[in-house]
Amino acid sequence: MTRQVFSQAAGRPQRSGVLALRRKMIDKLATGMSWLAMLIVVFVLGSILWTLLKNGLPGLTLSLFTHSMGAPGAGGGLANAIVGSLLQTGLSILLGAPAGLLTGIFLAEYGADSKLARTVRFVSDMLLSAPSILIGLFIYMLLVEPFGHFSGFSGAAALALMAMPIIVRTTEDMLRLVPVSMREAGIALGAAKWRVILFICVRAARGGIMTGVLLAIARVAGETAPLLFTSLGNSEWSLDMRRPMASLPVAIYQYAGSAYQDWMQQAWTGALLVTMGVLIINIVVRVGIRGGRT
Amino acid sequence: MDGTAVQPPQAATPQINRRWDGDALFRTLVVVTGIGVLLVLGAIITVMLTGGWKAFSTFGPGFFVTAVWNPVTQHFGAVAPVFGTLASSFLGLVIAVPLAFGTAFWLTALAPPAVSSVIGMAVQLLAAVPSIIFGMWGFFVLVPVMAHYVQPTARHMFGHVPVLSALVSGAPFGTGLLTAGLVLAVMVVPSITAVMRDVFVSMPAVLRESAYGLGATRWEVMRQVVLPWSRQGVVGGIVLGMGRAMGETMAVTFVIGDSNHIGWSLFAPANTIASLIALEFPESPSGSLKLSSLMALGAILMAISFVTLWVSRILLARGEAQAGKRS
Numbered sequence: 111m112t113r114q115v116f117s118q119a120a121g122r123p124q125r126s127g128v129l130a131l132r133r134k135m136i137d138k139l140a141t142g143m144s145w146l147a148m149l150i151v152v153f154v155l156g157s158i159l160w161t162l163l164k165n166g167l168p169g170l171t172l173s174l175f176t177h178s179m180g181a182p183g184a185g186g187g188l189a190n191a192i193v194g195s196l197l198q199t200g201l202s203i204l205l206g207a208p209a210g211l212l213t214g215i216f217l218a219e220y221g222a223d224s225k226l227a228r229t230v231r232f233v234s235d236m237l238l239s240a241p242s243i244l245i246g247l248f249i250y251m252l253l254v255e256p257f258g259h260f261s262g263f264s265g266a267a268a269l270a271l272m273a274m275p276i277i278v279r280t281t282e283d284m285l286r287l288v289p290v291s292m293r294e295a296g297i298a299l300g301a302a303k304w305r306v307i308l309f310i311c312v313r314a315a316r317g318g319i320m321t322g323v324l325l326a327i328a329r330v331a332g333e334t335a336p337l338l339f340t341s342l343g344n345s346e347w348s349l350d351m352r353r354p355m356a357s358l359p360v361a362i363y364q365y366a367g368s369a370y371q372d373w374m375q376q377a378w379t380g381a382l383l384v385t386m387g388v389l390i391i392n393i394v395v396r397v398g399i400r401g402g403r404t
Numbered sequence: 405m406d407g408t409a410v411q412p413p414q415a416a417t418p419q420i421n422r423r424w425d426g427d428a429l430f431r432t433l434v435v436v437t438g439i440g441v442l443l444v445l446g447a448i449i450t451v452m453l454t455g456g457w458k459a460f461s462t463f464g465p466g467f468f469v470t471a472v473w474n475p476v477t478q479h480f481g482a483v484a485p486v487f488g489t490l491a492s493s494f495l496g497l498v499i500a501v502p503l504a505f506g507t508a509f510w511l512t513a514l515a516p517p518a519v520s521s522v523i524g525m526a527v528q529l530l531a532a533v534p535s536i537i538f539g540m541w542g543f544f545v546l547v548p549v550m551a552h553y554v555q556p557t558a559r560h561m562f563g564h565v566p567v568l569s570a571l572v573s574g575a576p577f578g579t580g581l582l583t584a585g586l587v588l589a590v591m592v593v594p595s596i597t598a599v600m601r602d603v604f605v606s607m608p609a610v611l612r613e614s615a616y617g618l619g620a621t622r623w624e625v626m627r628q629v630v631l632p633w634s635r636q637g638v639v640g641g642i643v644l645g646m647g648r649a650m651g652e653t654m655a656v657t658f659v660i661g662d663s664n665h666i667g668w669s670l671f672a673p674a675n676t677i678a679s680l681i682a683l684e685f686p687e688s689p690s691g692s693l694k695l696s697s698l699m700a701l702g703a704i705l706m707a708i709s710f711v712t713l714w715v716s717r718i719l720l721a722r723g724e725a726q727a728g729k730r731s
Contacts, residue, residue: 137621141514147506148515151597152523154590155530158541165544212437220434230438232717233445239644239713240706241651243678244448247685247702251451255690271444278441304430332534335653335678339685359536363654366540377540385537392532396525 159385166382169375179345179361182370188380190347191361195384197349198262198341198357199331202269207323210274211312214281214319219307231282238275245271246336254340262348262355265341272333273326280322284315321395328391332384334359358384449706456700458693467700473664473680475687480697482704484664488581488674489705492656493649495585495670500593500649501642507593508600512630513622524601531594539658542587543579547659550586551578555671570668579661582670587655592645599641603634603723640720647712651705653678677705 173187180186213234221227245268253264288311296306312319337343343360344353358380365377459467459480470481507527511520555576562568574580607630615625631638661673662683675683681698688695 133621133624137623140509140623140626143502144506144510144514147503148510148523151503151507151527151530151593155526157545158530158533158537161541161545162537209437209440212434213441216434216438220431221438226435226438230441233442235717236445236710236713237441239647239651239709240448241653241678241709243651243653243681244452244702244706247455247681247699248448248451251455251699252447274441303427305426307430328532332536334534334536335682338682359534359654362536362540366536366543366658381537381540384534388532388534389529392529393525396528 162378162382162385165375165378167379169379170382174376174379178347179356182368182373185372186345186376188358188361188376188383190344191356191358191380192383193349194262194341194344194356195331195358197351198266198269198337198355199327201263201266201351202273202330203323203327205266206270206273206326207277209270210277210322210326211281211319213274213278214285215307215312217278217282218285219303219311234275234278237271238279241335242272242333243335243338246339249336250339260340260342260354262341262351262353265337265355265357266351268336268340269330269333272336273330276326276329277319277322280325281315281319284318284322285311287318288314317398321399324391324395328388328395332359332388334363338363449703452699452703452706456696456703458696459700462693462696467697468704471664471666473675475684475694478693480694482701484666485675485677485680485701486704487666488660488680489650489676489678489708491674492581492584492588492660492676493646495582496588496592496649497642497646499585499589500596500645503589504593504596504600504641504645505638507597508604509626511597511601512604513626527594527597530590531598534654535591535652536654538587538591538655542583542655543658546583546586547578549578550580550583550671551576554582558671571670574667574669574672576671577661577673579659579673580669580671581660581674583659583661584656584674584676587659588649588652591652591655592649595648596641596645599644599720600634600638603637603641604630606637607633634723636719636723636726638723640716640718640723643712643716643719647709647716650676650712651678651709652676653682657682677701 173185175187175189175192177185177187178190179188213230217227217231217234221230249264249268249271253267254260292310292314293306296310297303301310337357337360341357341360342354343364344356348355362377362380362384365373365380368374368377463470463480467480467482469483470479471483471487472479472481473484474480511524511527515523555572555578558572559576562572611629611633612625615629620628656676657679660675660679662675662679663673664675664680665672666674681702684694685698688698
């Protein structure tokens, strides 16, 4: 098709000037639209960050971190929500990371292209993009309804299901980057396959695997939907994982929909905290990848 | 030399047995975990279907064609939330695809490399922002703009045009399908952009260079060389974005307006499957017909999102295979 344009131009020299002008105009128009699209995307990102900073910074006080959630006007903070988020995210990674790591090892080192491995890979990808609210419903039916009460454990379980597929994906990708010669060297030295995998391949790929774990933390720390039906939220200070537990995203959701000035303020400040935490992890990971690859 | 060569295997024989045990153990552990992943998905499907069974058996096939959602008369149908899900995602994609394509074009063909990597990273960061933040941003920033400027302007311009007037009818709440579509667009632009940029970059440079060598402009290279070459990957990325948009909960819940209503108006409040589940679940006692109907909706959403993912995987894989063949 490109050739057609040029032969046209060559065949009718008297019109080539007009054609060249037209082609230039179209190019200008397309590149202009492209600039516009990029500027809109950057503007939206800027708008989101600006809104968060403008509304969130005024509420960033010490009492936010020292007081638990309270009634409107009672001067509560978000301490229990922050700790609840940390606990549930931490436990979810403790549950999800080993499972993800082992599955990733299976896909990269044992399964390769077998039928089972291809199915597991496909199913893991499905879980990766499964709507998070469905994960919440699933855990509700599995861990909340039978026991009759919401709990921090079930929240952590829902988050673990979201974290695992991310770790599966990065572990497999990173293990595949480990050169075959390193495996061969290990086997030639007489090491068993599991030792080669754990102490040579996983060690060599540990930077990349850590990246996956950090990205998983960043992903689940901001999740709201899976927690609505599992850990529910709790306005009191509680470290008991068997009881309903507060978390930052759920607290933001409850407060943002309220009509009280101080709750709204805390919702924005909470949103700022979550976003900054997630973005800092992402920036560290991405800059780290670029700096670490030599 | 013979002695040393023969000696180690004899000494190592018991050790080999032990190693074999370790290997078998580790292998079993790893395979069982892999199968566990399959079981998780199987369990999710089973739980959704059994949870929704009461609704499916009460309403029969009528569940899929009834637009009523009435907790008072205990009558539930899936059509309104399914419509809302498809319509808001469609609107989101219509807005997101040109933005993502333009941004990917800019990143791969127009931007200086240093700037490109910075903006590329900024776009990636947008993808990492938690969805509830998009919901708050949509509710507090976008909704007032929609209510005060966009909808009145649209009504002023199209309110008297026969067909278009139906699209802009309704009270200017600011919430509704179009607002949800806009927020969804902002959410899926980063992932679609990332896929597009990757497939554009994966094209062998020689094709691009030879087109430039023939005197083609940047747009002609894009339109007539890069795009035909990477079509399937691009479509795969779009379908992937569609899957994300349809399953999104928090961002939509803030701005969709919560109304189980089907209509032509872009500004009418609606509901998606995910937002309906999030909003109505707290008022659904366990064992009730309403909870079962919500689970049935969850099963439908699961089916929709899995089919979408399947299609996108096929397209992306085919695009990759094509890339391998041609390069």
